[in-house]
Structures are given as C-alpha cells and as structure tokens.
Amino acid sequence: MAKLDSKVPKGPIAEKWTNYKAHQNLVNPANKRKVDVIVVGTGLVGGAAAASLGELGFNVKVFCIQDSPRRAHSIAAQGGINAAKNYPNDGDSVYRLFYDTVKGGDYRAREANVYRLAEVSNNIIDQCVAQGVPFAREYGGLLDNRSFGGALVSRTFYARGQTGQQLLLGAYSALSKEIKKGSVELFTRREVLDIVKIDGKARGIIVRNLVTGELERHGAHAVLLGTGGYGNVFFLSTNAMTSNGGAAWRAYKRGAYFANPSFVQIHPTCIPVHGAYQSKLTLMSESLRNDGRIWVPKKKEDAQKIQKGELKPTEIAEEDRDYYLERRYPAFGNLVPRDVASRAAKERCDAGHGVGNTGLAVYLDFEDAIKRLGRNVIEARYGNLFQMYEKIVDENPYGTPMMIYPAIHYTMGGTWVDYELQSTIPGLFVGGEANFSDHGANRLGASALMQGLSDGYFVLPYTMQNYLADQITVPHFKTDGTEFEQTEKEVQARIDKLFAVKGDETVDSFHRRLGHIMWDNVGMARNKEGLEKAIKEIQELRKEFWQRVKVPGEKTGMNVELEKALRVADFLEQGELMALDALTRNESSGGHFRLEYQTEEGEALRDDKNFTHVSAWEYMGDDEPAKLHKEPLVYENIEVKQRNYKTA
Amino acid sequence: MDLKLKIWRQQGPGTKGKFVEYPVKNISADASFLEMMDILNEELVAKGEEPVAFDHDCREGICGMCSLYINGNPHGPDSAITTCQLHMRKFKDGETVVIEPWRAKPFPVIKDLMVDRSAFDDIIQAGGYVSINTGGVPDANDIPIKKENADLAMDAASCIGCGACVAACKNASAMLFVSAKVSQFALLPQGKIEAKRRVESMVAVMDDIGFGNCTNTYACEAVCPKEISVTNIARMNREFFVAKVS
Numbered sequence: 001m002a003k004l005d006s007k008v009p010k011g012p013i014a015e016k017w018t019n020y021k022a023h024q025n026l027v028n029p030a031n032k033r034k035v036d037v038i039v040v041g042t043g044l045v046g047g048a049a050a051a052s053l054g055e056l057g058f059n060v061k062v063f064c065i066q067d068s069p070r071r072a073h074s075i076a077a078q079g080g081i082n083a084a085k086n087y088p089n090d091g092d093s094v095y096r097l098f099y100d101t102v103k104g105g106d107y108r109a110r111e112a113n114v115y116r117l118a119e120v121s122n123n124i125i126d127q128c129v130a131q132g133v134p135f136a137r138e139y140g141g142l143l144d145n146r147s148f149g150g151a152l153v154s155r156t157f158y159a160r161g162q163t164g165q166q167l168l169l170g171a172y173s174a175l176s177k178e179i180k181k182g183s184v185e186l187f188t189r190r191e192v193l194d195i196v197k198i199d200g201k202a203r204g205i206i207v208r209n210l211v212t213g214e215l216e217r218h219g220a221h222a223v224l225l226g227t228g229g230y231g232n233v234f235f236l237s238t239n240a241m242t243s244n245g246g247a248a249w250r251a252y253k254r255g256a257y258f259a260n261p262s263f264v265q266i267h268p269t270c271i272p273v274h275g276a277y278q279s280k281l282t283l284m285s286e287s288l289r290n291d292g293r294i295w296v297p298k299k300k301e302d303a304q305k306i307q308k309g310e311l312k313p314t315e316i317a318e319e320d321r322d323y324y325l326e327r328r329y330p331a332f333g334n335l336v337p338r339d340v341a342s343r344a345a346k347e348r349c350d351a352g353h354g355v356g357n358t359g360l361a362v363y364l365d366f367e368d369a370i371k372r373l374g375r376n377v378i379e380a381r382y383g384n385l386f387q388m389y390e391k392i393v394d395e396n397p398y399g400t401p402m403m404i405y406p407a408i409h410y411t412m413g414g415t416w417v418d419y420e421l422q423s424t425i426p427g428l429f430v431g432g433e434a435n436f437s438d439h440g441a442n443r444l445g446a447s448a449l450m451q452g453l454s455d456g457y458f459v460l461p462y463t464m465q466n467y468l469a470d471q472i473t474v475p476h477f478k479t480d481g482t483e484f485e486q487t488e489k490e491v492q493a494r495i496d497k498l499f500a501v502k503g504d505e506t507v508d509s510f511h512r513r514l515g516h517i518m519w520d521n522v523g524m525a526r527n528k529e530g531l532e533k534a535i536k537e538i539q540e541l542r543k544e545f546w547q548r549v550k551v552p553g554e555k556t557g558m559n560v561e562l563e564k565a566l567r568v569a570d571f572l573e574q575g576e577l578m579a580l581d582a583l584t585r586n587e588s589s590g591g592h593f594r595l596e597y598q599t600e601e602g603e604a605l606r607d608d609k610n611f612t613h614v615s616a617w618e619y620m621g622d623d624e625p626a627k628l629h630k631e632p633l634v635y636e637n638i639e640v641k642q643r644n645y646k647t648a
Numbered sequence: 649m650d651l652k653l654k655i656w657r658q659q660g661p662g663t664k665g666k667f668v669e670y671p672v673k674n675i676s677a678d679a680s681f682l683e684m685m686d687i688l689n690e691e692l693v694a695k696g697e698e699p700v701a702f703d704h705d706c707r708e709g710i711c712g713m714c715s716l717y718i719n720g721n722p723h724g725p726d727s728a729i730t731t732c733q734l735h736m737r738k739f740k741d742g743e744t745v746v747i748e749p750w751r752a753k754p755f756p757v758i759k760d761l762m763v764d765r766s767a768f769d770d771i772i773q774a775g776g777y778v779s780i781n782t783g784g785v786p787d788a789n790d791i792p793i794k795k796e797n798a799d800l801a802m803d804a805a806s807c808i809g810c811g812a813c814v815a816a817c818k819n820a821s822a823m824l825f826v827s828a829k830v831s832q833f834a835l836l837p838q839g840k841i842e843a844k845r846r847v848e849s850m851v852a853v854m855d856d857i858g859f860g861n862c863t864n865t866y867a868c869e870a871v872c873p874k875e876i877s878v879t880n881i882a883r884m885n886r887e888f889f890v891a892k893v894s
Contacts, residue, residue, distance in 0.1 A: 052782040068769050070809055071711040130785035132778050132838045134802040141792025165710055173777035180773040240706040275676055279683050280707045391733045457782045506693050553698050558759050
C-alpha cells in the first residue's frame with residue numbers, strides 16, 4: 001500500500017501549493033538541456049506542458065496522433081473555461097470554485113488537487129489573453145462571463161462556442177514557437193503502443209509511425225501522458241475517432257494503477273442517435289442551458305403522437321409541457337450538473353415521455369429566450385451551435401426546439417496520480433482527462449479546459465522538475481538497450497497476433513458490439529446483475545475477437561484497420577475493468593449510478609462510510625483479476641453532504 | 649439512396665494514382681458523408697480489399713482534419729461546413745460522386761485521399777504566435793480591448809487550418825490561411841508588438857514552400873467552412889506593406 005502515497009503537502013489547504021513550490025527541487029538552467037522529456041499528446045495538457053518545458057530549457061519530444069498538433073480533441077470543447085476571477089462581482093472566490101468542484105464531483109475527488117486547480121485557474125485566463133486568445137468581451141472592453149452547470153456564479157470565460165479551439169490554438173502557438181526555437185521536436189501521426197521501463201522507471205515509449213507502419217523507440221528521463229480519456233470504449237461517444245485510452249492502458253499493464261475506471265460522464269445535451277451506421281455523437285454545448293429550457297410533454301399521449309410524427313412540439317400548450325429540471329431542482333433549474341440532468345432525461349424517456357421518432361430525446365427550447373432577448377442575441381451567443389445542429393438534423397432550432405439526449409462524453413477515471421501528477425511508475429506523469437485526480441465522480445462543465453491548462457502550464461512544469469532534479473547525471477538514453485528491444489518485440493508480437501487471426505468479422509463490428517454491452521449495462525444506470533452480465537459478455541466477446549477479427553492489408557505502410565484493431569483490443573480489456581469497478585462500488589456517486597442505491601426521489605445515494613475512497617486497480621496479469629487498492633479521501637475543508645441542487 | 653462513387657486511389661507519394669469506381673447501396677439521407685465512406689470501407693474490408701484512406705477525426709467540423717474534394721468542391725456541395733458535417737441528403741439517388749484529395753503542390757498525397765499539410769505548421773512556426781513564455785503576464789483585464797476588434801479577431805481565429813482555401817485556389821495560394829492568423833494578432837494589442845516581424849516571416853515561409861499568389865478570385869472565401877473573409881487578405885497586405893516601408 002506504500003505505493004499509494006498521495007504526497008499531499010502538509011499545511012493549510014490554501015498554502016499547500018505555495019509551500020510545495022517553495023521547497024521543491026529545481027534544475028539549474030545549464031543542466032536542463034541535459035535532460036530529455038517525452039510528451040505524448042498535443043491537447044491542452046500536452047501542448048501547454050511541452051511548450052512550457054521547452055521554454056524552461058528541457059529537451060522535449062512531443063508526439064501526436066493527428067497530422068498536426070493543432071487537431072487534438074481539446075479543440076472540440078465548446079462552452080468555456082472556469083476561473084475564480086470574480087470579474088462579475090457576483091461572489092466568486094478560489095474557495096467557492098474549489099467547493100463547487102468537489103461538490104459537483106460528489107465528494108470523490110482529492111481536496112488538495114482541486115484546491116490547487118481553483119488556485120491557478122486565474123493564471124490560465126491571464127496567460128491565454130496574453131497569447132492573443134480572443135475571448136468574448138463586453139462593450140467596455142473587459143472580459144465577458146457566462147454560467148455553467150453546478151454553480152451559482154458566472155465564472156465561465158468563453159470564445160463563442162469554440163473555446164476549446166481557441167485555447168488549444170493558444171497552446172499550439174506556444175508550442176510552435178518552441179518548435180521553431182528547437183527546444184521541442186515534433187512527431188506527428190504517431191501512436192504510442194507501449195511504455196518502456198528501465199529499473200522500474202519510465203524511460204521511453206514505443207510508437208507506431210502511422211504513415212510508414214514502422215515501430216520507433218524514443219527514450220527520455222521522464223514521460224508525460226496527455227492522451228485524453230477512454231470514452232470510445234462505448235463506440236458511440238462525443239470523442240474524436242482516434243481518441244483512445246491506449247497509452248494509459250499500456251501504462252496500466254506496465255504497473256501504473258488505474259483509478260475509478262467506472263466514473264464516466266454522460267453529457268445531457270447531445271444530438272440523439274439516429275441510425276445504426278452512426279460513427280459518433282455530437283455534443284451541443286452545456287452553455288445552451290443558460291438560455292434553453294428543457295422539457296417533455298406532460299401527457300404520454302402527446303409524446304406518442306410526437307414520436308409518430310402526428311404532432312409538433314410547437315403545438316403543445318404551455319400547461320402541457322413538463323419543464324422537469326425546473327420542477328425538480330428549483331434552485332439550479334436547467335443548470336444542474338451533468339449527471340443529474342442526464343439521469344433526469346433518461347427517467348422521463350423511460351417513463352414514456354420522450355420525443356423524436358425513437359422516444360429517446362427531450363426538447364431544449366429557446367422560444368422564451370428568443371422572445372425575451374431577440375433572435376440576434378441568441379444568434380450571437382450560440383450561432384455556430386445552431387448552425388451545426390441544423391446541418392446534422394435538418395431542422396431549424398430558431399423555429400422548433402432542439403432535440404437532445406445524453407451521450408458518453410468524458411471519463412473522470414484515469415491513471416492514478418499523486419499530488420505531483422506522477423503515476424505509480426516513477427517518471428511517468430499523467431495530466432488532464434487521462435488522469436483521475438480533479439473531478440471526482442462527476443466533472444462540472446468548463447472544468448476540463450481548466451484542468452488541462454492548469455496541469456500543462458502551471459503544475460507539471462513544476463512537479464516534473466522536482467522529479468528531474470536528481471536525473472541530471474543520468475546520460476541521455478540510448479534506445480538499443482535490452483528493455484527497448486524487449487518492449488518493441490512485445491508490441492510486434494501483438495501486431496503479428498492480430499494479423500494471424502485472419503477472421504471474418506470487421507474491427508468496427510466488434511467495437512459496435514462492445515459499445516452495446518457497455519451502454520446497456522455500464523452506462524447511465526447500473527446494477528449488480530447487469531454488471532455481472534457485462535463482465536461475462538465482454539470476456540466472451542474478447543475471446544471471439546481474437547478468434548474472428550479480420551485485419552486486412554500489410555504490417556508495413558499505412559494500415560488504418562490495424563490501428564483500430566489495436567485500440568479495440570485494448571477497449572475490450574478496459575471495458576471489463578470499468579464494469580468490475582462499477583460492480584465493486586456499492587453506492588451511487590456522480591456519474592456512477594447504481595439502481596440499488598438511490599433515494600426515494602431517485603437521487604444518487606452515496607455510502608460515505610464505505611466508499612469515501614479512490615479505487616485504484618493494479619494489473620496482475622491477463623488471466624488474473626485486477627487487484628484493488630484504496631486511497632482514502634479526507635475532507636478537512638469541506639463538509640461532506642448529500643448534494644442538493646433543489647435549494648441554494 | 650444508391651450512389652456511384654469515383655474515388656482517387658493512390659498507394660503513396662511517389663506512385664501514380666487513378667480513379668476507381670465503387671457502387672454503394674441503401675445509404676440513408678441522414679447519414680453523414682464520412683459515415684457513407686465508413687460503410688464503403690467496412691464493405692471493402694469484409695471483401696478483403698484495402699479500405700480507402702482519408703483523414704478525419706473529430707467529426708464535429710472543428711479539428712480541420714477532414715479534407716475531401718467532392719464533385720469539384722472542397723468539403724462538397726454544402727456551404728460553410730467541413731466534409732464531416734456534410735450529409736447525404738445533399739445528394740440525389742443514382743448520382744455519381746467524384747471524390748479526390750486536396751490537389752496542391754505543397755500538400756503532397758500520402759495515400760488515397762490523405763495529404764500532408766505540415767506546410768501549414770511550418771508557416772505558423774514562422775511567427776503565428778505572441779512571443780511570451782508561461783507565467784509573468786499581466787492580469788487578463790489590464791488591457792481593455794474594443795469588443796468590435798475582439799469579435800473581428802475571433803472571426804479570423806476561427807480558421808481550422810483544413811486547407812480548403814488552398815485546394816480551391818487555382819494558384820494554390822495560402823493567403824486566406826496566413827492572413828487569418830496575421831489578422832487575429834494585428835487586431836489585438838498583444839499581437840501588435842511583433843507585428844512587423846510576424847508578417848514578414850510568415851509570408852516569406854509561405855512563399856518559400858511554394859504556395860501561389862492571390863489573384864483575387866475569392867474562391868477561398870467561397871469554400872471556407874468557417875467563412876473566413878477575404879478582407880483578412882487585404883489586412884495582411886496592409887500589414888506587409890507597412891512592415892516593408894517602416
């Protein structure tokens with residue numbers, strides 16, 4: 001258990017990070033160039049960290065799966081980024097942002113990490129503005145804010161509905177500056193297939209060059225993963241097509257504990273599923289809940305008529321509409337946290353009040369907002385989102401309410417890391433969505449961007465330096481050693497095994513089948529029977545995959561089917577761990593909702609006595625069950641309560 | 649709907665490519681264009697043939713990775729969207745659909761419909777940033793910025809770097825792309841400090857790589873999925889002129 005030392009610094013919570021920085025080890029400027037760092041991923045974490053480490057003088061190698069670092073999936077975040085600036089003078093503070101984030105995460109996040117996140121949030125906004133990020137502004141020239149779920153203040157900074165894009169392009173510009181300077185070397189179209197350990201420490205990676213198909217070895221004194229989440233285990237999600245948890249999963253299999261794998265965020269406002277051929281789901285930003293009102297027909301007969309196309313939503317009288325979020329949660333209304341909003345939508349649809357031809361959709365209506373503010377204002381706020389909706393659904397949301405339904409969006413779980421964001425493998429750091437640390441069992445809107453940039457710009461450049469300080473005498477790593485050779489051989493064996501199957505079913509088909517198992521049993525509502533069934537079915541599907549998968553083409557050169565097969569092979573393992581974690585956590589918390597554990601009103605019922613801990617799983621071998629370790633969560637600065645969004 | 653696809657197949661950068669015809673059947677009008685391509689590829693894989701390589705990632709129209717030249721139009725017949733947001737309802741049953749990669753010398757074909765756009769990264773590396781490091785910056789509200797300018801900067805900054813502008817241009821000019829970045833910074837006080845250095849350096853790299861000149865046909869603006877305006881090109885020309893005479 002010694003391995004699970006969270007290394008939270010001593011002292012009052014507001015002083016921990018300052019104290020840490022004051023006493024940490026540093027590397028002198030001349031020595032920094034003797035030290036190599038590998039950064040995997042060029043999203044907010046990877047891009048910001050690689051740029052910042054390069055600025056400090058380290059030798060950085062950065063890797064991305066796309067053709068350019070500017071395309072990482074952070075780019076798709078729409079609504080905004082939180083910070084405790086309190087510019088609107090509405091009562092915000094670092095403590096309140098910290099409090100809201102811990103409460104929003106249903107008291108399953110580590111206090112000290114969240115406090116630090118809230119503390120550096122303001123630096124992020126300053127940094128981005130200085131980079132030329134064109135945030136929305138008021139006529140007076142100052143920055144504008146809007147509200148997001150789970151908060152009673154307006155603390156969200158935004159750049160239209162493209163905040164992630166602008167923040168990512170800011171990090172990309174800083175990265176480009178360092179690439180030009182020569183402090184950072186860029187490798188595109190590369191995918192990490194394994195982590196190389198030497199004497200127990202992370203010392204490199206094996207990547208596949210997606211264009212040539214060659215395996216490459218890269219060594220360094222430390223490795224940082226900013227590789228995002230594993231939402232694509234579900235097949236359909238709002239993640240990009242290449243988003244995969246592969247690097248983190250490989251780290252798990254090399255000894256890094258994996259924390260809270262069952263904590264998955266299901267986002268309430270996505271465009272509903274429309275066909276079996278569908279490849280991904282599209283998010284409609286949470287910011288829309290600032291002005292949109294969510295409802296379903298009060299009468300089941302109306303819902304049925306709508307499903308059959310006999311009735312239009314605009315024909316339903318005001319008194320026949322059920323604004324169920326406003327009804328159930330008067331204080332927060334349409335701006336309840338995501339897990340609460342998603343479950344409420346599912347509850348209404350399961351009760352037969354859903355709309356759309358499948359009955360699996362609810363309305364997000366802007367009629368009142370357009371009447372109150374005028375179409376121009378709504379267009380200025382959400383124009384690009386409305387346009388996107390219209391292109392996909394072929395309906396004009398200015399005239400008829402949008403249809404939305406929950407979809408897999410984000411994974412709160414991830415590689416277990418300590419306060420320094422270091423995993424249980426020394427020298428392997430993990431930031432952003434890829435780690436587990438800041439969002440507990442549910443992430444609040446506009447907090448992913450905050451965490452990504454916090455980790456990348458302001459945390460990892462410090463904590464990694466603390467680790468690297470005693471590495472300056474370690475020479476640059478040659479990649480022809482035994483460990484690199486052995487790890488590469490194992491990767492090659494995995495690839496050979498996939499080609500050797502020569503089966504008859506496509507990779508996508510297996511992925512889709514896994515997605516169904518996951519969505520039905522490890523999705524929004526879980527129970528013991530379903531989870532046990534899922535584990536059995538995933539094991540069977542995995543067996544079938546290795547007997548029947550068809551991977552055409554060659555080992556050399558570009559082979560997209562091989563790429564997908566490697567990812568799905570990992571998903572088929574990870575899905576099982578997610579189900580196992582959900583089965584072991586006999587409570588409901590945040591996004592993890594066990595039907596057996598709910599209040600009379602259908603709210604998540606935590607079991608603080610037995611489950612106020614992080615579940616960190618250790619890999620014990622392919623044929624052995626994973627071993628559970630627990631990191632107790634201690635709340636010294638927040639009173640742990642049942643989450644309440646009904647009253648302020 | 650049933651369609652006849654004519655797709656450009658090319659094994660690699662050095663090899664000769666050709667059009668190959670593929671019929672696809674029973675495509676839903678609500679499917680996206682890339683989902684139609686997925687269906688074709690799954691059929692090809694099932695038959696043991698090599699799937700068509702094409703770039704794509706977010707499928708939300710924001711990452712800029714997708715890049716198909718469809719029936720003579722970058723990103724296809726619909727306006728103001730990327731290929732991934734294009735839906736099959738824009739096509740007619742029985743139609744022949746010709747699918748090609750971006751065609752421009754600075755964007756060599758990697759395979760089939762996939763091209764190498766790293767030239768855009770090279771241009772950004774030449775100066776598409778404010779030369780500040782992490783930390784030590786002023787408070788975000790220390791420098792007020794006129795809302796009009798912030799909005800115009802955002803218009804320019806919304807460029808996704810897909811390269812449709814280059815693909816549409818008869819000269820393979822990258823002026824719209826470069827001017828969008830130059831404009832974003834020219835409109836903001838943070839970018840003004842090194843404006844001269846930035847525009848000279850970015851334009852020099854753009855020319856070196858072999859992108860053509862702008863001859864004001866505005867084909868770039870017409871196909872831009874983010875509707876970036878050609879007034880940015882005028883602004884860049886002004887910036888360039890001022891840099892040269894100052």
